[in-house]
Amino acid sequence: MLFFLIYFLHLNLAFVVTIFTWQVLMNLTNDNPIGCQQIAVCGGLETMSTLIAGHFPSFSSSISLVGEMQEDSSSIEPDNQNDVHLTDQELDFLVAILGLLVNLVEKDGDNRPVLLAQ
Numbered sequence: 001m002l003f004f005l006i007y008f009l010h011l012n013l014a015f016v017v018t019i020f021t022w023q024v025l026m027n028l029t030n031d032n033p034i035g036c037q038q039i040a041v042c043g044g045l046e047t048m049s050t051l052i053a054g055h056f057p058s059f060s061s062s063i064s065l066v067g068e069m070q071e072d073s074s075s076i077e078p079d080n081q082n083d084v085h086l087t088d089q090e091l092d093f094l095v096a097i098l099g100l101l102v103n104l105v106e107k108d109g110d111n112r113p114v115l116l117a118q
Contacts, residue, residue: 015089022096029103036108045104045111048097049118056086056094 025044029035039045086094105111 015093019092019096022093022100026096026100026103029100029107031107033107036104036111039100040104040108040111040114045101045114046118048101049115051097052094055090 025039029039101115105115
């Protein structure tokens with residue numbers, strides 16, 4: 001039983017450290033074009049887009065559904081029965097990554113085509 005408690009606490013600690021890391025990077029890139037360039041040079045844009053696609057695959061399917069709806073002007077009703085609601089931790093994770101991505105493309109025009117290519 002103690003093993004599971006330690007394992008559970010370890011997972012929560014790892015999550016908290018990850019969120020704080022994303023938030024620190026978000027603060028470092030706020031109104032800082034040089035910081036945005038440095039993170040992009042290290043592969044930050046690719047890493048974040050991969051994290052979003054890997055951990056939140058429903059966004060990929062939503063984007064393809066929107067594309068299908070635009071191509072076909074007939075009324076397509078999305079299938080909401082398979083919607084998965086995100087936990088608070090997942091939402092915190094997603095908000096931190098998206099906030100950092102916004103900073104990276106907002107202040108550095110060279111990052112926009114890199115993100116679009118992902």
